[in-house]
Amino acid sequence: SIPELLFLKNLTVLDLSYNSLDGEIPPALTNLIQLESLIISHNNIQGSILQNLVFMKSLTLLDLSANKISGTLPLSQTNFPSLILLDISDNLLSGSLKPLSVGNHAQLTTIYLRNNSISGKIPPELGYLPFLTTLDLSYNNLTGTVPLSIQNVYNLNLSFNNLKGPIPHGFNGSELIGNKGVCRDDFYYIDKYQFKRCSAQDNKVRQMDLFISM
Helix, strand or coil: CCCCCCCCCCCCEEECCCCCCEEECCHHHHHCCCCCEEECCCCEEECCCCHHHHHCCCCCEEECCCCCCEECCCHHHCCCCCCCEEECCCCEECCECCCCCHHHHCCCCEEECCCCCCEECCCHHHHHCCCCCEEECCCCEECCCCCHHHCCCCEEECCCCCCEEECCCCCCCHHHCCCCEEECCCHHHHHHHCCECCCHHHHHHHHHHHHHHC
């Protein structure tokens, strides 16, 4: 399990990746308030993500990828004003992505949440993060249509979910492969990525989602 590190209160970097650590994230870890980089990837850590992580406001990098972390992602309740990279991919996260406060996560450039069991719709607020350049939500159970707000994210991967409706203009299609419910009217992309042709019902779904998000 992760050792107690209470006596290292001035620690700024903690990298425990590629070990055989198990158990849960210890609450005492959140006492390391000077910590800037926390990396516990590629272990066997279980349990949920600590709500107490909200107090670790110096974090610029949080990497919990490739573990067995379950439960929901409490981004809507966290305040990471300095966080630049968040990676919780290849875990067992479930539940929906709640809308997050842009002001509390304003420095985020990179979010990796691929290969979990996250469901529900993609929060449009993700597209309002001013410095976000990479968003990987692939291999989850996300539903609904693609929010227009994320079209300017440079490295975007929403593949292999359960998204539906017309692919918005500005998307080339490669970021949405494996979503059987999405559609496009451009024959080039229909042929290249095997998307279906949009129907009147598909366009109605898009209009309804746009109306609800206003």
